Amino acid sequence: MKQHVRIVLALAAMAMAAACNKNDDARPSGPKIHVAQPEQTIAVGQSVELKPEFTQDAGITFRWTVNNEPVGTNATYTFKPAATGDYKITFVASTTHGADSANYRVTVLGQYGNGFYILNEGWFGTETGSVFFHTYGEDTVRPWQYKLVNPAKTLGGVMNNLQYGTIHNGKLYMVVKAGGPLVVTDAYTLVETGRVNNVAGGKGMSFLGLDATRGLIGAGDGIYPINLSTLAIGAKIAGVFGATGNMVKSGNYVFAHNSTDGMVVLNATTYAVIEKPFKATIGFVTGKNGRIYGAKDSLLMSVHPTTLAKDSLKMPFRAVSPFGAWRSVQMTASTLNDHIFIIQPGSGWSYGTKLYRYVAGNAASINEPFITLPDDQWFYGSGVNYDPHTDELVVTTINGAFSGRINKIAFYNAQTGALRKTITYEGWYFPAMTVLQP
Known part of the structure; x- marks a missing residue:
């Protein structure tokens, strides 16, 4: 009888652990970002609108940086450079459950380069x-x-x-x-x-x-x-x-x-x-x-x-x-x-x-x-x-x-x-x- 009780208690503990793991798996993990065209080329005087796709979570916030300098907090960003060069543009989407980021690489040519x-x-x-x-x-x-x-x-x-x-x-x-x-x-x-x-x-x-x-x-x-x-x-x-x-x-x-x-x-x-x-x-x-x-x-x-x-x-x-x-x-x-x-x-x-x-x-x-x-x-x-x-x-x-x-x-x-x-x-x-x- 005691052995039967032990088995029942063990099975119950396993069930509780499985339930806890299942709840952990269902816990929100934050937004996910997808960028369709991460590398682009434009010329000075042109602009490009960057519109990443992302999963929408409650309380989501955004941050854009160009070569690590903050430039925006909207879901999209229009980049219009004044000088030639190679630019790294980073997009970050965050919630209280986590964050994801993606990078754009934009090559900027002279006014008549593109x-x-x-x-x-x-x-x-x-x-x-x-x-x-x-x-x-x-x-x-x-x-x-x-x-x-x-x-x-x-x-x-x-x-x-x-x-x-x-x-x-x-x-x-x-x-x-x-x-x-x-x-x-x-x-x-x-x-x-x-x-x-x-x-x-x-x-x-x-x-x-x-x-x-x-x-x-x-x-x-x-x-x-x-x-x-x-x-x-x-x-x-x-x-x-x-x-x-x-x-x-x-x-x-x-x-x-x-x-x-x-x-x-x-x-x-x-x-x-x-x-x-x-x-x-x-x-x-x-x-x-x-x-x-x-x-x-x-x-x-x-x-x-x-x-x-x-x-x-x-x-x-x-x-x-x-x-x-x-x-x-x-x-x-x-x-x-x-x-x-x-x-x-x-x-x-x-x-x-x-x-x-x-x-x-x-x-x-x-x-x-x-x-x-x-x-x-x-x-x-x-x-x-x-x-x-x-x-x-x-x-x-x-x-x-x-x-x-x-x-x-x-x-x-x-x-x-x-x-x-x-x-x-x-x-x-x-x-x-x-x-x-x-």
Whole structure:
């Protein structure tokens, strides 16, 4: 009997302990936070509203800090930075039962860091060139940004064309051809930091940065070295004759497109001419595989960046020389895949409407157009640029085969060729090229 009583008491104690544990498990443990997009990038002047999800408990309080400095006590927080940098933003939700926290990492770029520039030639004889800007995620362009930031300065005169630009070492270098200047600005603020009037004797066409202090100017009569610290231009490089357009650097070689010799390869240190591998019609872009691509008539050509060995394949169209009314090359290369994109020129003096893609190693890939523009659109200026930030092809068009005042920027999926969106801006602007942030 005593043993039976002991068993009953033991079972009762176990039941009480289990009940206590069950009550402990049901005790509130405080709020839980979920953040859907913890890492974001914006530019100075932009803002981002941070709206974390959390379980709602009675008596809940909130706390926000930016780099450990208190900034708010609401359930959401709008972050609008005044300076560039990397910011850690912490959200804490608390009750008497406990607390939870989550972090946001926000990278803040310069005013013009979160998007790309559109360089417009200008209306020859009437209006100078201009710089527009597109911010990622928006459906518009911001017009006349260079003029807005530098109201007392101009990009040459009405008889010059803003034709080429590139970003090198934190600076935007813009070349205004037909007697115009070389203009240098900060790449993220557009504030002008220097210029060379009448660059290369009025024959400036293109620019290539080599390192922190050296660059090259492609001109109507050859190539000139430029000191990037002083913007002093040296004597014309020996052995290069005729107009020189696009140039790319790979290792210690510079590959320059020249109207007389096609591809000219220079030593990037001594500027000595190393070789003239083939009579390029247009060029050049660097593929993901490192090869330098251009075209010779109806052949898509490539050169190995160190051995200079050549390769070629047949295209279903012929390239047309850009010299005369020079514009930047109508080619671009993916940095994600071994894909080269090239625009088919129109007939006669008209602009083209078809873009082809070559997948390295697959000769048949270039047999059919990858993109055909919608009716009443023609490629203009360089026409196409690959954006590694979005894996898109950024295409510039106008509404005429020879001229037009309706300008469009179209965004195509670089993998499928599908059109994602189109932005339109009207006026006689003539988009020369887009310039992407690195």
